[in-house]
Amino acid sequence: MQRWVRLFLVSLLIFTSITYIQPPHTKAAAGEKFKILEVRDAWSATNRIDPKTVITSMLTGLDATKYEIKIMTVKELNASRFSLDGAFDAIVFDSSAFSGTDRYSMTISDTKKNHNTNKIENDITKLKANEIKNAYLKKGLPVFLHQDVFAQTSSNFNLIFKDVPAYTDVATVITKLKAQKIVRPRLESVSIQQNGAALTGVDKGPMAVPNVPIDFSYTTSVENTNQLVQLFIDFDSNDQFDESEKIDEKPAGKTGTLTYNFDAQVIRGHETG
Structure with missing residues (x-):
């Protein structure tokens, strides 16, 4: 039985030559209802x-x-x-x-x-x-x-x-x-890095380098199940994630990393709650 984890890790707001990476569009598993x-x-x-x-x-x-x-x-x-x-x-x-x-x-x-x-x-x-x-x-x-x-x-x-x-x-x-027990996999943490440096808030972190892989690393609440992890980019900023916006997909584990190369300068945006 294949379980899918659709990790909406990031959404993008595109403004001319600057692209802001929003925080991971999901919350940690701890205490989730x-x-x-x-x-x-x-x-x-x-x-x-x-x-x-x-x-x-x-x-x-x-x-x-x-x-x-x-x-x-x-x-x-x-x-x-x-x-x-x-x-x-x-x-x-x-x-x-x-x-x-x-x-x-x-x-x-x-x-x-x-x-x-x-x-x-x-x-x-x-x-x-x-x-x-x-x-x-x-x-x-x-x-x-x-x-x-x-x-x-x-x-x-x-x-x-x-x-x-x-x-x-x-x-x-x-x-x-x-x-019932919760069997739906949860994200415990997500981090965004480039060349080992964390991409933090707009007013805190460095500007990412174009055309260099940005790593989206995650930790899930499950050790080993038959599931996939997917990375979506909300290119049109409509808060909807459809198949055309799927960037990467891999078998999921307890931890893992998905990557994407942006062709414009990017900095991570502020937390939106």
Whole structure:
């Protein structure tokens, strides 16, 4: 089973002839929480944009100091651009906010009508479903699907996740989450050097030399697993990392180094938090 570690080590802000290297776009593993993506067809039976709507996780009883929950609707998940691979330790699809045939409805919006789409278009896309299947289920990471997601027999939920057992009681999911251990690899440290000299802040470190390899050295939380480490450069500074921006890729170990030659003068930027 191959695990991928997408190490978004650095992003670039390009200004004429000077390129600033931002700090590693990841945080050290120490004290990192167990991350859960919680998805529902809607978080209220009324329109989500109602300012009085209170969005509350259904995964009650999880220690906030140990667990971090990101809440999304299916629509938001389908529209999201970030990679799910390596982003979470578990994914939970909740029971529907509706009943009967309205549960995770596949109904397509009629553009001729002005109406609330809260109850409709709540099927997962094949793209996102397959991403979850490949990045989580095939890697042994937990994915919990409430029986409501299978309410529409011809949905993508049924097509892609037909072999995944459904749950009915959220309490059993919470119990299983409490027993889970973090298996997603973590970065413990990242350093950036050139010719052995650390590239620190703009006002502290030396300016890097063009066309000389810059080393991105890392330490992970795992000793020896079947995974890859990848170096991405955010050339367009949009805080998104796609395949065209992948610079280097190697089998990952406890420690390792990836390198890249810049063709312009570069200095490392300030910490951004």
